[in-house]
Structure formats: C-alpha cells, structure tokens
Amino acid sequence: MTFSIAFAAGVTPTKWTRAWAERRPDQPLEVFRTTPDEQSAVLRDGRAQVSIVRLPIDEHDLSLIALYREIPVVVAAKDHFIADADSLLVADLADEHLLQDPDAVPEWRDVATEVREGIRRPLAAVRDMDETMELVAAGVGIVIVPHSIARLHSRKDLVSRPVEDVAESQVSLAWLAAETTEDIEEFIGIVRGRTKASSRVDSVACRRREGQEGEEDRQGQGRREGVARRRREGKARRGQEDPVRARPHPQHREPQARQAHRPLSRAARAGSGSGSGSGCRARPSHPPRLVLRAPTAPLRARHAWREAAQLARGPTRLARSGATGARSRQRSGCRAQAGATGCRRTVLSLSGALRRGSPR
Template sequence: MDIDLRKLRYFVAVAEELHFGRAAERLYITQPVLSRQIRALEQDLGTTLFARNRRSTELTPTGQVLLEEARPLLASATALTRRLTRAAHGAPAFTIAFMPGTTVTAAVRALTARHPGLTVNLMRTTWDDQTDVLHDGRADAGLVRMPVEQRGLRLVPLYTEPRVAVVSTEHRLAGKTTIKVADLAGEPMLQHPDAVPEWRDLPGRLTGHPATPRPVFHSVEEKLEHVAACHGVIVLPLSVAAYYTRPDVTHVPVDDIPPNQVCLAWSRTRRSPLVQEFADIAADHFTTGPRAPHPV
C-alpha cells in the first residue's frame, strides 16, 4: 500500500491543530475538501485516525502512532526535494548549521581546502530548530547543543563547556562567585524547561510566583532583553553568555549542573561521503585527547 504524501500532510495539520477549520486555513484549502481527504486516508489505511464530535477532535491511538511516524517521513521527503533542487543547479554545495556560541570556521576551512570547488553555506539555528533543519534538508550537518531528540539523527560528541545563570545586574544573585541550581527554584525561567532539566526537575520550582503561561522567545537577544528587565533568568553555555556581553546583565557559574555537550549531528538518512568526511574533520578539530566516539 502506497501512502499519499499530500494526504499525510493534511493529516499532520489536523493532528497538530485538532481542529479541521484551523487546519484547513493553515493548508489554504476548504474544510469540506480537507474532511474528504482525511476520510480517504482513513479508507486507504483501513483505520480511524480521529475521534470527532461536535465539541472536539482527538487522535485515536492509531492516529497518535501515525503522527509520530509521519513527521520524520515528511521531513525526509522535504529534504530529498531540497537536495534534488540543489543538484539540478549544478554547483556542489554543503550547508552547515551552528548554534550560538559555537564556531565552525576552522573546520569549514579544512573542508574547503580538500574540496576547492565546494560552496559551503552556514546557517545559524536556535533551540527551537537546531534539529529541524537537519531533518528537512535545510542543512547537511550541524553543531547542536544537547539535549536534543536523537531519533533519526547520528551524533558525534565534540566538546563540553560550563553553563552559567544569566541575571540582571540588579538581581539578588548578581555578583555571587557561584550558585546552586536550587537558588533558581523561585525564578521564572525564560527558556524552554527541557533546555535546563536540572531546573525543570526541582521540587517546588517557581514557589511564590503565579502560574502564568511561559513566554516564547526565539533568540538569545530577546531573552536577554527580558533578563535585563528583571522578568526572569536564563541558563546558557559560558561561550554564549560571554558573546552577548551587555552592561545590564551578568552571569554567575552554577556549580552543581553538568556542562553543556556540543555534538555534530546529521540525519540518519544521509549517506553522502561528504557528511562523514566533515564529521571526521570536526572530530579532529574540536576534540582533544582520545577521539570522540563515532556516531551514536
């Protein structure tokens, strides 16, 4: 049985919105057309994907499984299309993604020295999209900051660095030599909790603060503006905190959390020798002492 990728995209939109009207708007089609496509997909698969009534739309257990499997499948299809488009233009190109505070210059120079005709593009990523660009083909490889969802990826550990708490210069913790992560228990964290699992798992975190929706910021610069305004704190790798120096914020070492791990990552679907070659170059450049383990 062949699965229609267009129907699969329609399914993912409905599964993420859990509302046929909003999904139809997102897809720029009418709701009746979307409903017909979903019914057709259910007929193709011989199963029900959504439990619907007048008040709600919910995924069935089968629908939940399909959603989990559909996202990487669609990302792989998008990545293939991007690679074919680049190949059709003739000139070889290789795109490397990197997170704030990481530097790929020396590794890129080593790669281009081996391949003088190769065009290397660089792409800055964020916590929100550092793995998305690998799955959907926008980047061939990327320096990522752990933790990330490792499914569908190959990872080569490169190096670690300390993490620090970034606070306003007016904050009670400013000027401390070191702090404990428990000192941040009552502080609003202006980043995704999964980025700081040590804080996320603290008992009684945010005690004394009203329950409010976590704001969503898409750059370090945005987060620092709110830190400076005493709206909360963030935890960053030391190199990132040092790079974004400004007079109204400061950083304090947190001595009881592990360092941040930086890895080179790429999609498991990529079989290009160039990707593996760059992985070897990056491992040689970034690691000291025993070589980092090969892909995990």
Template sequence: MTGSHLPPSFRLAYVPGVTPGKWVRVWNERLPDVPLELVAVPAAEANGVLRDGGADAGLVRTPFDRGALSAIPLYTETTVVLVPKDHLVTAVDEVSLADLADEIVLHPLDDTLEWEHPPGRPALERPATTADAVELVAAGIGLLLLPQSVARLHHRRDLTYRPVPDAPGSGVGLSWPLADETPELVEEFIGIVRGRTVNSTRGRGRAQGAEPAAERPAPSAAKRKPAGGTPKRPAPRRGAGGSGGSGSGGGRRGKPRRRS
C-alpha cells in the same frame, strides 16, 4: 568512494553559540573544489532543517532526533546564569541551583537545556525566544540559565553571568540524515571535527593531499667535508741562513783584526 557523484557544495547548518570557523578552514584547505555553505538556524529548528534536506549535516544541540538523524556527540558546554550586573549573584564565582530557588528563572520556549524540574520560580509567561528572555533579564524581570557560548553571543554591558556547575550541560554534536551509508562529504567533515589528519581521513581529502616529497640521496663520502673543516697547512720551517735562525753552518764570527 571513487567515481561517486558529488554535490556541488556541502551545506552545514549550525545553531547559535556554535562556532564552526576552525573546521571550515580545514575543509577549505583539504577540499578547495567543494565549497562549504554555512546555514545558520535557530536551535529549536535545527533537527527539522536536517530532516527536510535543508542541509547535508548540522552542528546542533541535544536532544538529537535519533529516529530520523544520525549523530555523534562532540562536546558539552557549561551552563551559566545570566543576571544584571548589580545582582547579588555577582558577589560569588559560581552559583548552585539551590541558590536560585527564590529567584524568578525565565524558561524560553526555545530552551535547549533538558530539565526534569526547571529551577527557581516560574515567570507568568514563558518568553518565546532566548533573545526575548535576555531583554527581560536586562529589565529586571528574572534570571536566565543558558549555555555559556549563548550568553557570550547575547553580551550586553548591563548583564553578566556566573557558572552553575550542578545544572545540566548543553551537548553539541554533529548530525545528519539517516542513510544506509554515510555520504562521502559527511565522512570528510566527520574526520575534520574528530581531528584526523589528511593522510588518515577517508575519501577525497587524502586523494587531494600533497604528495610526500621524494627523499634526497645522501651525499657521497667523497664529497663530504671533514667534521673540522679544511685542515690548516703547517707553517714552513725556516732555513739555516734565515734571520734569527741558528743552523749548523752559521758559526760565530771572531773579532776583527786591527790594521797596523
């Protein structure tokens, strides 16, 4: 989009557990004149931040607000159950939802997992945040299901987690406000997260990429060295009178005569 007006920076929102660092590094290499500003937002508020213009795009968790935002899915995270280290669950490598049927399972208000029926037995009250729920798990009040990256984010020495393969996963995607035409810098970031090279990325990244190096002419045949290197000169042949030689003019000498 040659000649289009570009904002002074690109604001990227991201939710807990999502690590945009690798994409930010690529952005800084391709678009060094457009600073990328990271905006950390709670998962439950991410869609609202994008709708209100608080960021140009965001790495958010499902469900996406398809009514007001565009979105492309990127990946789905494994769901794990967070438990105290001395819990019976730690005796196995993974857990099913049926294994949690008799457990109190905390369901915080900012939970991003999409449940038809939350597993386990409900607590008396729902914790306000995931961080509050983690504290309750540490206190032995109940267990907590959450995306694996969020469990790592809330790492504690007294807690551990196990995968729950039959639990719904947590989808992560790139989202931005709906528009008739996708903004240029959003297109740039889409190309980065999708792994496009600098030559295939649409927009400014390609224009600012390094120009290909000019091809060097091949050396002329006259200047090329033979494959075997410089040939050795043959050793000179020794003449007939040389020491150790046996040329045609060198006959055998007779015995010396005695003088009388």
C-alpha cells in the same frame, strides 16, 4: 554541488570551515545558523548535509558524534545578588523567576519555590533570545543557559555566573545515517582532527592530488636512497685502498679492543720486563720515540752570568726589581763579609770572568 553546514547558536565552526576550504578549495561551502527548533529539521528537509547541534534533539534516523560539552551559567541583571558570587548552586536560585520552560532546567524545577507552591506566572511572549535578554536586563527574571549562549548575547547591563550543580550541555555533529557521503566522511575527519593524509575517505580531487604528491615523494625517496648507497660504496672503496682510514677510531672499538690497546702501567711494564708477571698483558709494539734533551751546562752558565749582572747593578736596582731568594741571600752575605764597597768590587770581578768564559 554546494556542501551545507548548519550550526546551533553559540557554536563557532570557523576552524572547521577554514580547514575544509584549505583541503577542498574546489568544493563550495555554505554555512548558516539554526534555531533550537530546527536543528534536526534542516537535515531531514535537505537544507544541510551536516548540522552542529546542541542536545537534546530528536535523534531518530540520525548519526551523531560528540564534539564538546559546555558549562551552564545563570544570567541576571547587573545589580542582582549573583554579581557578588564567583559561582552558585541551583538552591541559591530557588526563589527566582525563570524566564524559560522549567522542564529545560530540571535541576531548578525540582527546587523552585514558585513551582512547588503553584504560583508561577505565565511567561511573556518573546520571539528570540534577544528579547529574553531584554527582560532579564529589566529585572523581570533570570535564565540558565550554556556559556556560549550567554557570551553570544552579552551586554553591559547583564551579569553571568556558573551554576555548579546543573548538567552540562552536549554539542554534537549530526547527519542522516542513510545519506553518509564522501563529503560527510571528510568533514567528520576534519572535526575529529584527522589530517588529509589520515582521512578515511577522500574526494576524487584529493586522491588525485595525493597520488601526485605520493609519486613525487617516492621519486625523492629513490634519489635519497641512491645517494646514500653511493656514499656507502665510496666509503667501502676508500677503506680498501687506505687501511689506515678503514681502521675504526679507538673510541668506537669494542670494550675488549679498547682494553687491548690501552697503555700498560708502570708496574705492568716492570713485571713484563722481569718475566714474573705472567698475568700481565703483552705490550703492543710501537715505533721508538725520539726524545730531544737540551744541554744543561751552557744554560746553567748563562743563568749564572745573568744573576751576576743583575747583582752588579747595585742594591737599589735589585730592590726595585723585587729580587728574592738566592740572590738576596748572596747580597746579604757579601755585605756581612766585606761591606758594601768590597761586595760591589767582588761582584764586578765575577761578572767579568763569567762574561769572558760564557758561550755566545
């Protein structure tokens, strides 16, 4: 059986029909647009199961769900004065001729000059909104309609602006209260944004698919739980075989445990060694550390020999290498005592002595 959806002019049900096609590919769908006079009639004569209507309508024996609201706009010819405004009040339109029933816009009816003075001329006979827009473009009058209607019939020779103090129009979903079926419940869930998993009533095919998917999910969950259990058991066995691996990392211990394993300070170690620091913690036992120290005497001799060799190369080489500090002061002292020649001879003698006595 085909599921039929009717919708008022200006309404865009595409996102809902697309969701229906994805959720119910086995259910044919029929969508058609209605006129303002037959929005509720299509439900009572059986042409549609649900109808997206624009209020007001005859709500007798119908159930309705509010979907959204629309702002009203005034539509006029392109050269009308409303083109210079961002928005308007209904009082700004009091002297205009409305190409609609005044009762359809009671806010304009209460302030309209032609209604108050009784000079309102009869409306021209038009078949639909397209012909009404032709009269508006010709400058005969204006219309005040919901924004979606103005957008549906937009033209280059027309201009529309919001009217701030006119009531918004309500768009709702309607169906016969006595004929609420599973298909209607599912479409209600779609327009309310419920997913397939959260729908209150699903069709037999959906329940069958969900049962299969649920069984697959349960099997996958069982496999994941088994893997996690085997991992926990393996970790427990490894912890029993290897106590070192079972011992937690110091960062993961409790604060008291971390405090107990924290190294003692120098003052605490001195107090514990003398026996006077009764309030100090007992230092944990650790294996003795092996400290390796390099012999210093041969290294000092080697450094002295290297400095003497650099001094022997002459003041020019020392100046080029940027030697400073003790070597520069030693070179200046030699110059002051024996002159440049004597200092060079002394340094060479010292270099030879150190070379003979330096370790290889």
